[in-house]
Amino acid sequence: MERDYDVVVVGAGIAGAMAAYRLAEAGARVLLLEAGNRNPSRAQMVGSYATASPKTLHSPYVQVESDTKAPSPDSSSTYYDQPPAPHTQYKSTYERRTGGSTWHWLGHTPRMLRSDFKMRSQYGGSPDFPPDLVDWPITYDDLEPWYCEAEKEMGVAGAHEEWDGLFDSPRSKPFPMSMIWPSYSDTWIAERINGRSFEGLEYRVRSTPSARNSELYDGRPPCAGNSICVPLCPIGAKYDASVHVRKATTAGASLWEQCVVTKLDKDADGSVHTVNFLTYGGARKTVTAEVVVVAAHAIETPKLLLMSGLANKNDQVGRNLMDHLSKSTFGIAPEPLFPFRGPPSTSGIESFRDGDFRRVRAGFRVSLNNDGWSRKGAPYTEIIDFVTNKKRIGADLREALFARVTKQLRLSCSVEVAPDQNNRVELSGQTDGLGLPRPKVTFTPPDYSFKGLAQATRTLGDIFNLIGAKEVDLGVDNAYDGAGHIMGTCRMGGSPENSVVDAECRTHEHRNVFILGSSVFPTVGSPNPTLTIAALALRAAKDIATQLGVTTQRKVSA
Amino acid sequence: MSETLSTAALGSVLQDFLALSRILTGVENLEEELGRQYLDRLTSTPYEPFLRQILERFQKMRDDETLADRVKQQILGEDTLRPTVCQVILLWYTSAMQDNLDTPGVLRYGTQEEYFSGVGWAVIGAHAPGLSGGYFGHWRYRPDNEPLEAVDGA
């Protein structure tokens, strides 16, 4: 039976766009459906950012119609239906725009580690080990070649010698570009802590692999230190998925924006070929496909499956919602470190991500940051304080500002959240601007992760101590921010009893429905998820192409 | 002269405002057009009467040899005027305005020109966030515009 398209991809974020690109290149007829609008020009977005207050994640992307009809937690602070404080909150957010949340991501692309794929086999057994913390049905080695592919597609800059073989996770290819240079601050800190240890684990500052150009790459310029990667790269040196949206449409994929998918219809034999969507004007439309790819990020994807009554025989859809617990700590270094220059973070410490301690508590990544105390309002708060309270003006004020603000340092951690099936996304009774259910979110980080957070906090305190920092602020115990890493909810597994998709990202119940994106992660380790998302998407595109009977070999160019 | 800072009087008022701003910010090269814009923004807010007071005082002391000291004592030193002094500096440094002193984190920006012309970023050896800081890798080194007064290792 002739369908409208070979593949309909729901969601034009990085996962959807990469898959659409590869499939269109292979000759498949592809439709990318995006709920949100496309963004205006980069220059316009910079302009919006410049005059926005507060300068939120969403500030460059505000578009009233799209924000109403395809709202997201970025555009609306009440989008999640979750129990209010003092209940623990789910804090990470996402964008619904063509290109998705990569518009405002930081750009860091570390890989998962070997152990992250087999947590239960490697570290399970103790009573402290979370019961829902499982193994992936694939290994690091399975994904490794796809990590290399993803790094090439996005353009990742990194230092091969620093990362090859880290925690038994080798790299079969060098990075496409040499590393983003560490900041002055990173080097200063490294001189003081490298080689020292904290509770048996050695400090070593490494440059963070990033999808940020260190040279001309893919028609985009090298990073010029505009410093607002979050929420927007003014020059396109930082990768965002508009790159692959453009490649997909150039390769022949169709892109329809402002199309909010509302329901996927199941046929009698369990296959899914009909995609129903609403336009902003409220018109109901339908399109059919041989294969359906749901890549709407880890909240909208389970929401859509739940609205459609799909893939959920075993009540797994929406469960095991995860994030990384993020915490920022602050201090004043004894010497100027010159924040507010370069990307917001260029180096980190990987030493605490893996080890035997994962039997009883979570691992974490440490980031060294170049954004000073901006999260505490610097330099504005400092200017106001110096003038108003300390009565300084003129050269006096300049000196005081320089002496204080240039020494302000933020260290942060990103702690693994273990899956807990009670952390989940469901359908709320409350509706959005199109009358669709909003997501009902329940999230309490497990103790396993809170223990990791406590350890991370003490580690950051130790670093501040080693560098002789003053005015150290380690925050409140158990308080965390969202890392922007929404993961879990449609996890990958060998058994349909406790997973939604198989090792190829195909839903167990519907052989022609694939789920791409961080929804499929059974565990999250401590790296930023985007590279893993991209690797899985590229890998799945090959499997989808095989299933469709097209090849993912690139068309030979003239 | 009218009660408010009318456009007719703006000419010399602007020059006074610029001269005062140079003393307050510690920055010599302040753009006249920006000064006009900031003056406009201030005169449409509750800061206006305080600014008028400040400029009147400043006018009287302009020819004084110890001008900077007198500004410190008689303008900055005055509790009721200090928030406006702070606002003037905040505008030049970052283009932001505090509409409500009780919520210091809540700021309001003007135009993009103003934002990218903020002089406060150079004071800390940086650049307005969003503007390119320079060539790839410049963040590896101490800034070019590090102020002279800073002593090495201090």
Add this chain to the structure above:
Amino acid sequence: MKPSRTVDTRTDLLKLLCEAAELEHGIACSYLYAAFSLKRDMAEGGMTWEEQQKVRRWAAQIYFVASQEMLHLALVWNLTTAIGGTPYYFRPNFPQNSKYYPIKVPIELEPFGPRSLRRFILYEHPQNIAQESALKSLLRSAVEDGEEIEFGSVGELYGLIESGFRSIDEKELFIGSPTQQMTKDLVHFPGLLPVLDRTSAIQAIHEITEQGEGTAKDREDSHYGAFVAILKELLDSRERGSGFSPARPAMQNPSARLERGYGADANPIGEPLAQQVAGLFDSVYSLMLRMLAWSFEFDSVGVEEQLKKFCSVTIDLMPRVLLPLGEGLMLMPAGEKYPGKTAGPGFGLTRHVMLPPSAENARQLCRERIKELAALAADLVQRSVPEPVKGACRHLGEIARNF
């Protein structure tokens, strides 16, 4: 494209490498001059905030291309020492005679604009370019003087060099000591490859040409592609608005002093303070070059750590002293003879003291010289020079203290 003749002796190959060194070096200076001239702040006039975003991006890209030219020079030096030669750091002063090289386009110091971009595109253009007529028409729209555009590129020179490495017997050719080779572990040039044999030599040459002119499949990430894109953007911006003026009105081919070694056609800076700053630039530049070339010749076996430290001082001089001096000069008046123009660095390579082979003595000479220059800088800082110049002088002082 086949090379126009055979290269089958070491001498011939070394001479070609010297020519390549001169070219990469001269071209890098030309790029830097254009980058220095790009405005940074709206207060300089002639830019809206949107234009400022573009101009800053262009500057960052041109600096990036210049940094890759310096990498090319470093690779040429590695190629040179690998076959028994000495790193060549000399070059004719500006403006350079257009007949001096086969590339037929003179290398000049000129501020950013369609004319300089046109030159840059011609330096880097690929040997066999499919869209030659499109390129010609783009270049014609860049200037109005109707000057006939003749090609002859750097790529041809490397074609000759590569043929030399291929045809001369490998064992006979590679007589340099492998421990002379510089790598990115010793000196901060990401992408620097040691040259140890024919394969690595050809790899180094391909790295140079791919970065410069790109490959048939990938032009846009090459220097050529970057300059074409910038020129198109510039012409587009000019069409749309009047009053857009991205560059400082820097003079052409300045000289800090009219001495032996400066071309007769150079323009001596008239304003005394600017002249002094330009003189400091030349002195630091010349020292930095000598230190770098010396490092590439030096056999570092057993003393890698010291060499690394020496190199890091050398490299530091570029972004922390030369860059702000160069930018700052373009904020200073050029002199009465050049109404409306600002000064600029002449990159003058005039008579200088060569560094001795002994590491200890070389270090001693450099230390003393840097301190002398830092003292000059400390004096300049007190005068009414622009902020970037003050910053450069301050950095020079710090480098001198820590050397």
